Amino acid sequence: MGTWLEQQFSKRSQGIPPSFIREILKVTSSPDVISFAGGLPNPAFFPIEAFKVSTQRVLEIEGKKALQYSVTEGDPDLRAWIAAYYQQKFGMEVKPDEILITSGSQQALDLVGKLFIEQDDKVLMEKPTYLGAIQCLSQYQPTWAEVALEADGVDIAALEQVCVQDKPKMMYAIPNYQNPSGACYGEEKRAQVARILNENKVILLEDDPYGELNFTGALHTPLRKLYKEGTLLMGSFSKIVAPGLRLGWIVGEKEVIAKLTILKQASDLHSNYFSQRMLLDYLIHNPITEHIGKITAHYKAQCEWMQECIQKYFPKEVTYIAPEGGMFLWLDLGKINARALLKQCMEEDKVVFVPGDPFYITAEAGMDKARLNFSNGTKEKIQEGISKIGKRLHDML
C-alpha cells in the first residue's frame, strides 16, 4: 500500500487519471520520432525577435515594477487590452473587472473547479472532450454526465434531456475547433445551447483556446454573449503568441471574478508579472491580427496537406471530418483498435499520435478514434508519418 507518506494522500488526489499525453511526451522528445501526439503550437511563429525588443523595453523602462510582486487580478493594462479585443471583435462588452489573468487557461479550469464543484456535483462534458479538463476537474470529485458531439456542436435533443434529467451544475464545452474532435458549433446550435443552459440554470465553462485559428473567416459568437449571466469564458495566449509564458484569462460576472481572485491569491498570489508586461508590450507594438493571420494560413496549409496524405495513404475505411480551424484532425478508425495501431507505429516506425480513449470519461469508449496534430511539423514529416501509419492501417485491415 505504499509508504507511510503515500498512505496520507487525500482522496481527491487519487481520482486523477494519469495524462496519456504526459506519458507519450517522454517518447516524443527524441528527435527521430515523428509526433502527431502533442498539442504544440508551431514554434516557427513564436515572436522571438519582437520579444527581444519587448523584454529590453520593459526591463529598461519599468524593470523595478515588472519584477516586483503585483496584484492577483493581473495587470490592469493587459486586462483592458483583452476587454477591448472582445468589444472590437464581437461587439461584446467586457469590463476589466470581469477579467482575471491566469497562469494559462488550465489554471482558470482549476480555479473554477475549486469555486464551484463540491464532491458528487454533476458536471456535463462533451463526448469526447479535452483530457486536461477531465484530469483537472477530477480533483474536485464530481460525477459526470456526457452529451455527444456532432460536427456542428452538441446533440441538442440529448443536451436538453440530460439538463432536465441529470440537472448538472456545470457544463464544460470548447465551442470552437474542439480538442480533440475539431468540431465547431454552428450559430443556430449556439443559440439553442444558450437557451437550454439558461432555462436549466447550468453554469457554462466555455473554453476557447483555438477560436483564433480559424480557416474560414466565419464569425463564431461566444456563448458568453448569448448567455452572459451563467457563462465563464476562458481564453489563452498560448496558441496565438507562446505557451511557455503560461498566460490566459477568464471572463465572468464580477462577483464570480472577485471570488476566483481570492482563490487565485491563495493558489499562487498572481501570475508571472514580468511576462504579463512583456506580453502587453508585444501586443501594443506588433500587429497581432497579422501575426494570427500568418499562423492560421500555415496551419490551414498543414491541415490540407495532412488530408491529402491521408487520402493517398490511408484505407477508405478510415474517415474524418475536415477541420475548419484549430490544431487537430480526429480520425474514425472503424474496426481498428487505436491502441494496437499506436503500439505498432510507435515501436516499429517511431510515429506517435494520441489514441481516442483518454478523451472519454467512460472506460472503453473511443478505442476506434485517434487524434492527429497538424500544427507542429513539416510537410515532409507529415507525409512520412502519415504514409507509415497508412501502411500499418492497411496491414491491420
Add this chain to the structure above:
Amino acid sequence: MGTWLEQQFSKRSQGIPPSFIREILKVTSSPDVISFAGGLPNPAFFPIEAFKVSTQRVLEIEGKKALQYSVTEGDPDLRAWIAAYYQQKFGMEVKPDEILITSGSQQALDLVGKLFIEQDDKVLMEKPTYLGAIQCLSQYQPTWAEVALEADGVDIAALEQVCVQDKPKMMYAIPNYQNPSGACYGEEKRAQVARILNENKVILLEDDPYGELNFTGALHTPLRKLYKEGTLLMGSFSKIVAPGLRLGWIVGEKEVIAKLTILKQASDLHSNYFSQRMLLDYLIHNPITEHIGKITAHYKAQCEWMQECIQKYFPKEVTYIAPEGGMFLWLDLGKINARALLKQCMEEDKVVFVPGDPFYITAEAGMDKARLNFSNGTKEKIQEGISKIGKRLHDML
C-alpha cells in the same frame, strides 16, 4: 444571499479569510503613503541589467524551446542547480527528482494542501504564522492546532503535548526569520522538533523563503536534513532574485514529488518556462552569493536603522526582539490596540503597517502586535514613518 451564481459557490471557497495585506496594498499604491505593510523585497536589488543580458541570450540561443510548452516538473537544469545548492551549502543530498519547480512557494503550499489535507484533518501552525498559509490551507477545510513561538523556535513542551494529544497530520513552520515574528529556530530546538515530529509521524511543511537573508552568518540546518522522510521543504527565488517571476520549488521524497507533479499538471501544466530559463541563465552567469550578500547587508542596515528610530521615537512600553535576518520586525504594543493605532496612522499620517491579528488563527489574538517591514524603503522614509507612529503611540498611552 447573493446572486444565483454566488449560491453555487463551494463550501471550501467560503472558508478563506480575506487577506488583510491585499486590502492594505490598495492604500499603499499611492506614492505619498509610507508603507511598512507589504512583504516586498527591495527593488533596488532586482538584477535588471543582468536580466537584459539573460533574456537576450535565452531568446537568441533557445527561444523556440523556451517559449514552448514544457515539462511539469520544471526545467531539469534549474532543478539540478537547486540540488547542487543544497549539497554545497548544507551537505544535504537532494536528487533532482526530489524537486518540483512551482509558481512561487505559495503554489507549493497549495499543492501540498491538495495532496494531503482532507476536510477536518488537523493542521498544526506556529502562533503567530504567515497569513498566506492560513489563507491557502483553509481551502482544504482543516481544523487547526497551534503551538506558541519563542524567539528561538516553538515551545518544545507544547509541541510534544499537541502532537501526542491532537495528533496533527501536518505541521507548517518557517524556521528561519519567520513571517511575521522574525523568530529563528536554534540548532537544539531543530533537533528536538525533528525528533518529536518523527516519533509522532507528523508531516512537516518547512517553508524557507527568508533563510538566505541572514544577518549573522550562522548556519541553520534545514529540518529536512534532520527529518528527511516526513519533511517537505519549500524554497523561493522571490526574496533573493525577483518575486515577479513567481518561481519557487519544493523538495520531498520522490513518490510525493511525483504525485505533486500530477496535481500541478492538473493545476497549471507547468510554471512559466521562459522565466525558468532566463533565471537559470542569470544564476549561471552571475555570482548569486555575492548578490545575496549585498541584499543582506542592506537589509541588516535598514533593520538596525529602524531599531534606532524605534528607540528614539517609540515609548518604552513598546518592545520587540531584534531580528537576526529576514524582512520583518514584530512589535509588542502592550496595552495599545494595533487596529486602532493603524486607523490613526493610516488616516492622519498616511503611514501603514500590518496589525497582528491576521497572523493568528484564533479570533481576537494578536491585537497587541504589529508587523513592520524594513526591507523596502529608504532611511528617510523609515525615520519619518517611525517618528509618526511613535507620536501616535505616545498619544495613545
